[in-house]
Amino acid sequence: MAVTGIRxxxxxxxxxxxxxxxxxxxxxxxxxxxxxxxxxTVEKVVGVPGAHIWMIKLKAADGVSIxxxxxxxxxxxxPARTQACDVGCNHVALQVDDLDxxxxxxxxxxxxxxxxxxxxxxxxAKVTYCRDPEGVLLELVEILE
Numbered sequence: 001m002a003v004t005g006i007r008x009x010x011x012x013x014x015x016x017x018x019x020x021x022x023x024x025x026x027x028x029x030x031x032x033x034x035x036x037x038x039x040x041t042v043e044k045v046v047g048v049p050g051a052h053i054w055m056i057k058l059k060a061a062d063g064v065s066i067x068x069x070x071x072x073x074x075x076x077x078x079p080a081r082t083q084a085c086d087v088g089c090n091h092v093a094l095q096v097d098d099l100d101x102x103x104x105x106x107x108x109x110x111x112x113x114x115x116x117x118x119x120x121x122x123x124x125a126k127v128t129y130c131r132d133p134e135g136v137l138l139e140l141v142e143i144l145e
Contacts, residue, residue: 106130111130
């Protein structure tokens with residue numbers, strides 16, 4: 001018995017359209033599923049009575065997915081932003097092919113970054129942190145090897 005892979009990362013959002021624009025249109029992830037679920041199964045699994053969820057699944061070129069979930073039945077305000085040092089699920093790391101160009105594109109769209117892309121001390125990667133429209137911390141990494 002062992003974990004055999006990572007299936008997806010789920011991100012609960014308050015504004016599906018804004019998040020879809022970010023992940024699909026700006027980051028280039030491909031939508032592979034778009035549906036609503038208010039089944040008794042999903043209600044049991046998530047532990048939210050009366051759950052009605054709009055889900056959009058997006059994938060990167062390597063097939064790894066991000067699942068955006070908007071709880072239509074339980075709208076929530078966007079929580080206060082966390083810091084990189086806060087305990088808990090903290091950030092999602094995405095590998096990109098041209099971080100400088102992506103950084104420039106996202107800055108032009110008003111996306112906030114901690115710093116412009118920097119090369120790691122070992123010279124292996126270029127990296128930066130930014131936030132999605134809901135304030136989720138994302139690490140963007142370009143492998144330089």
